[in-house]
Amino acid sequence: MLPELGHFALILALLLAALQAFFGIVGPATGRDRWTAAVVPAVAGQVVMVALAMGCLVAAFIGHDFSVRYVATNSNSALPLFYRIAATWGAHEGSLLLWIFLLAVWTLGVAIGARALPQRFAARVLGVLGVVSFGFLLFTLATSNPFERLMPPAPDGRDLNPLLQDPALALHPPLLYTGYVGFAVAFAFACAAMLEGRLDQYWARWTRPWTTAAWAFLTVGIALGSWWAYYELGWGGYWFWDPVENASFMPWLVGTALIHSLAVTEKRGLFKSWTLLLSILAFSLSLLGTFLVRSGVLVSVHAFAADPARGVFILAFLVLTIGSALSLYAWRAPLLKSQAGFEFGSRESFLLFNNILLVVAAGTVFAGTMAPLISGALGLGTLSVGAPYFNPTFMLSMVPLLALVAVGMHASWKRGRLGAKARALGTALAIAMAIALVLMYGAYDGGLKVLTFVGLTLGVWIIGSSLIDPIDRWRRKLSLTRAIVGMTVAHVGLGVFVIAISAVESYTHERDVAIGKGETVTVGSYEFRFAGDRDIEGPNYDAVRGEVVVTRDGRHITTLHPEKRLYWVQGSVMTEAGIDTYRGTDLFVALGEDLGEGRWSLRIQVRPLIDFIWIGAFIMALGGLVALSDRRYRTAREAAAEPAGGGVIASEEARA
Amino acid sequence: MRRLVVIVPLLAFALLAVVLAVGVKRAPQKNIIESPLIGRPAPEFSLPSLTDPGRTVSSNDLRGRWYLFNVWGTWCPGCRTEHDVLLEIRHSGEVPIIGLNWKDEDEKARQWLAQLGDPYEAVAVDRDGRTAIDWGVYGAPETFLVDPQGTVVYKHIGPLTREVWHEQIRPRLPKQSGAS
């Protein structure tokens, strides 16, 4: 009965989403206040129904209901409880439901958070979100119903893909989707503002915390996925420029541009139409990602089992929503004019450069990702685009961007003078260069590589520069706002990330070897001795476990246990790399093939600072979360509660 | 000017939508890569025969005739699927089939032919896969049609079906070639 209840709840949710969209958009447009007021109950109903559906599907997984096709395909009676819950979003249908559920959660958050906003504006935001919910609910019900029954029921399930049986990957989709879906909120705010014709700073202030939150979740989601790929896929890489990865990276790049341009729009009332466009673009790229991943138009290592019918649906939805939003934009944007000026070298100019470079970077990734499709559509034949294209072209816009970060943070608004900051920045740069050289010649192999030097210097410089202000204020015993702390933390995270990537790309040693028991091979400055292998048994798999003893200059560092697992149900073989960190350097061993007579092929990698790639990303996200807890977003609601007509915008300080 | 600039995103998006639509339409074929060999001379080879280990099967001996070049292996499920179609083609006598037994074991391959019937005029053994690489093979079964001048005329990837035989291959053969 539960699956039918879930299915029914989804249908009700679809109807309620339609009402939510209708009341939210038509109510304010026709000035019918009772319709406008009806949007909140519709939201509440929609959220309850979606939550109910989600609960039913999770319950079906927990209760081993193999009469549900989706459960029978993605679970098994031997699957541990944690992974049974995670299996809910282990494949297309369930992950789509998760998408809808998270959108419902965001919608609820907006409904609560927007109570203090002008009623019509709030209703429009919720109305636009209703359109998005409606589209995805219809998509699920029409092409991807997770509650479909299987007759006769399967005696047991075909199990969750063993690759997905991993804590990081279980959490990766919810976080990633929370980010993706969060951009729907920024999109809804932008559309509501355009519908209303009210594009003042308040709009930027209201939408900013939502956008920052979405960006932070997306950051963590991508980082988790990358971390998982590193230790679970067994290739030992952290980013492959696979279409599916790029699909999440493009909204991230544009989202990053958006949170910076929002800063200018909120502070100076500039770049309004650009900020609007970025809001639309970030969500468009989220939708495009969903399309690329689920329609099967591109070849990827980790796409969903794809179906062109789904592609057609998402494409139609994409054209409808994004097409309308961009038409609305073409209509409204010419009305936005600002006479405010700024000088070259001001904060505004740096944020402008930041935005342009980020969007160019996103455009580059876009070109490479879409090239097979574009080339195919133009009849230019098939082609492949991989890391050899992305790495150099991406650097083209990233290096200038990173070079501007340290200075940009200290530029003042309006005026292009650095003043006393110039000396501090110069000192920080000199220190950064010194540290980079020490790292290159002291800690690592030495040798002057230009890009390594540039990367390490910029990374350290960004961190140093971020800390100038907090240290200065701390010395003068001044307080720091959360916004500044957040910005500082995020930029420190970026610096850590840049240093880590530079080190990993420059000082990684990797070797694939054929090795027998008792033999030793040297990789980097470490010796790896293969001490043999033995068979072990896990909860739902058999495995061979190798033992590799790592020493350096004869001193024991660690013992690694790479495994090769055979999962019973799907009969698939998975590698579990043996990884340990020694002084920030990852020692990585993966078992390849059994070559017979106790010999194995082994992949051995020594990657310095690789963990800091993900740590850096987490710090960035943390910075975002700190920034959005800033006082002015909490007080923004009170400010908004004032009658806001007439375009007179008083300061909060004046009111307080 | 400004009016024009703000329409650019919409136009760009419209263009993208068209590309995506074409992409969706072509999605099922995206794993089928057109061979650069078509219209070019078929790669030369000279390999031991499967059925008659003393003999060699060589591309030179095939000059002056139409033939189908079929890449197969006993490990390949699609090859089992197309086998009956191959037998029918053999019985029709319209064009001879030369097999390339790709990365297989001779004994297994001979058993396969003994059990299922032998559609081939000759089978060349490509144990190390070098000839298959010359032909640009990336997944068995693959079938090439070669004309008397030794030019590759057509390539089919995946199991051969009656439709492909009747609609793609036969129309390319000269009428009543008498190749049998």
Place this chain on the structure above:
Amino acid sequence: MRAMRIAWLLVAVVLLAPPAFAVDPTEMPTPELQERYKALTHELRCMQCQNQSIADSPVGLAADLRREVRDMLLAGKSDEEIREFMVARYGEFILFRPRMSARNAWLWLAPAVLLAIGAIVAVRIVRQRAKLAPIDGDTFDDDEAESR
């Protein structure tokens, strides 16, 4: 229709296989050849797989192609000759680094062209804005303490 169904079958077979990886203990006689071997095997696509290079793929054909690369390198062939060998057999699809040819020019030029457009736009906007007075009319003037 039929062709489509078969194509789907092919796709399904490929997808069911988990993306395993290859460990390739090939040792070249010199570090320089080893470097070139590594680079080449990483920029050649495994035609049978979903977006993997022949260096990473465990399938038989990838191993055969790695062997070809090794043999050609040992025979003194240049990187370009090896790429040409592969393209002649498998088409440009096999190259993860699209060639700089007329039909791929747009792809290689795109990043630079985008950057150039970005630079022009940036210069124009900054020039325009620098002429305007840095007025503060249209804004919050609460003390965010981030301006100075």
